[in-house]
Amino acid sequence: xxxxxxxxxxxxxxxxxxxxxxxxxxxxxxxxxxxxxxxxxxxxxxxxxxxxxxxxxxxxxxxxxxxxxxxxxxxxxxxxxxxxxxxxxxxxxxxxxxxxxxxxxxxxxxxxxxxxxxxxxxxxxxxxxxxxxxxxxxxxxxxxxxxxxxxxxxxxxxxxxxxxxxxxxxxxxxxxxxxxxxxxxxxxxxxxxxxxxxxxxxxxxxxxxxxxxxxxxxxxxxxxxxxxxxxxxxxxxxxxxxxxxxxxxxxxxxxxxxxxxxxxxxxxxxxxxxxxxxxxxxxxxxxxxxxxxxxxxxxxxxxxxxxxxxxxxxxxxxxxxxxxxxxxxxxxxxxxxxxxxxxxxxxxxxxxxxxxxxxxxxxxxxxxxxxxxxxxxxxxxxxxxxxxxxxxxxxxxxxxxxxxxxxxxxxxxxxxxxxxxxxx
Ligand SMILES: *Cc1c(COP(=O)(O)O)cnc(C)c1O
Numbered sequence: 567x568x569x570x571x572x573x574x575x576x577x578x579x580x581x582x583x584x585x586x587x588x589x590x591x592x593x594x595x596x597x598x599x600x601x602x603x604x605x606x607x608x609x610x611x612x613x614x615x616x617x618x619x620x621x622x623x624x625x626x627x628x629x630x631x632x633x634x635x636x637x638x639x640x641x642x643x644x645x646x647x648x649x650x651x652x653x654x655x656x657x658x659x660x661x662x663x664x665x666x667x668x669x670x671x672x673x674x675x676x677x678x679x680x681x682x683x684x685x686x687x688x689x690x691x692x693x694x695x696x697x698x699x700x701x702x703x704x705x706x707x708x709x710x711x712x713x714x715x716x717x718x719x720x721x722x723x724x725x726x727x728x729x730x731x732x733x734x735x736x737x738x739x740x741x742x743x744x745x746x747x748x749x750x751x752x753x754x755x756x757x758x759x760x761x762x763x764x765x766x767x768x769x770x771x772x773x774x775x776x777x778x779x780x781x782x783x784x785x786x787x788x789x790x791x792x793x794x795x796x797x798x799x800x801x802x803x804x805x806x807x808x809x810x811x812x813x814x815x816x817x818x819x820x821x822x823x824x825x826x827x828x829x830x831x832x833x834x835x836x837x838x839x840x841x842x843x844x845x846x847x848x849x850x851x852x853x854x855x856x857x858x859x860x861x862x863x864x865x866x867x868x869x870x871x872x873x874x875x876x877x878x879x880x881x882x883x884x885x886x887x888x889x890x891x892x893x894x895x896x897x898x899x900x901x902x903x904x905x906x907x908x909x910x911x912x913x914x915x916x917x918x919x920x921x922x923x924x925x926x927x928x929x930x931x932x933x934x935x936x937x938x939x940x941x942x943x944x945x946x947x948x949x950x951x952x953x954x955x956x957x958x959x960x961x962x963x964x965x966x967x968x969x970x971x972x973x974x975x976x977x978x979x980x981x982x983x984x985x986x987x988x989x990x
């Protein structure tokens with residue numbers, strides 16, 4: 567049997583319809599911008615392999631750090647024990663997170679980082695003896711992961727439909743756009759003034775999975791301000807927006823009012839392996855300082871703070887801080903903006919937008935903008951035939967490259983997008 571036949575026999579892939587005849591692409595190795603396939607193709611990864619990769623594939627510095635760590639301390643229980651990679655990474659993250667962040671809690675991925683954040687917020691009120699604050703506010707269309715807590719605060723659409731009876735109650739507010747600002751603020755006021763809201767969770771400035779929907783920092787600032795005036799804990803899910811994606815280290819760096827809890831993952835290890843981080847303020851942590859065992863935060867995973875993942879993250883962090891990388895982030899942001907200017911007036915383009923290194927365009931189609939828009943089935947193969955990996959969200963095409971991409975390579979992606987627009 568071939569590898570692909572064996573794949574078909576034995577593997578259930580994520581976010582993939584189980585239909586006969588679908589063949590996955592077999593990747594043999596990856597280096598820099600490119601995936602090398604078993605049939606000899608070289609595919610340009612223009613979406614950073616689901617938004618995780620920062621410095622290109624199989625980066626030698628990260629690979630070296632991983633190999634070295636694996637030979638010295640591969641893993642150890644993180645309750646009662648600690649290790650240098652976890653401490654060093656925590657210090658590094660705190661050095662670039664806003665000043666109000668004081669502690670790093672490790673978990674396994676983006677979903678668990680959000681689970682930890684929600685539990686941390688709920689128990690904060692529990693430990694304080696407040697039994698009223700049980701509500702959560704989130705944005706319509708949000709995505710915070712695929713575990714139950716994360717699904718509960720996310721979009722109630724086709725993806726969560728089978729689980730809707732099992733998701734906890736959440737108050738959703740529309741994402742702010744020009745025209746509905748007063749309405750959203752009014753609704754937010756009403757919700758938080760009840761003194762029943764434990765937390766407000768949001769993807770700052772960009773709702774990624776919703777289709778790279780962008781909104782103004784000034785607006786989020788207003789919401790956080792109102793939340794803080796009413797003692798509501800603000801959770802910034804920067805799982806996607808962290809580590810330079812929006813042009814600054816964190817999307818929250820565009821805000822004046824700082825969130826209380828941050829969730830990080832995806833680019834944290836440079837996209838090498840899974841690791842999640844939830845950081846919190848000293849005030850939140852204070853609610854847990856007690857000799858009463860009931861006030862302990864009883865949450866942890868077997869692989870919490872895995873030393874190899876921490877070592878990969880430290881290597882990725884050092885690469886991110888290099889001047890070359892920071893310049894590249896500026897360059898990519900510039901190129902993306904130029905391309906947006908160029909194609910924004912195209913008759914097939916409904917909307918185009920850029921924030922930092924993130925570019926997105928919404929195609930005009932017969933049906934509404936959504937993930938299940940049929941045009942997706944044409945777009946994905948169109949780009950793959952040109953050896954470019956783009957994975958449109960319905961009729962939304964986005965370009966999200968690793969920071970090592972060269973102008974020439976990005977132009978190749980832009981040409982393919984233009985060719986696609988002409989072909990419609
Ligand atoms: C991807 C993503 C998550 C989930 O992260 P996983 O590591 O896939 O569990 C959560 N929040 C946001 C904003 C994301 O983009």
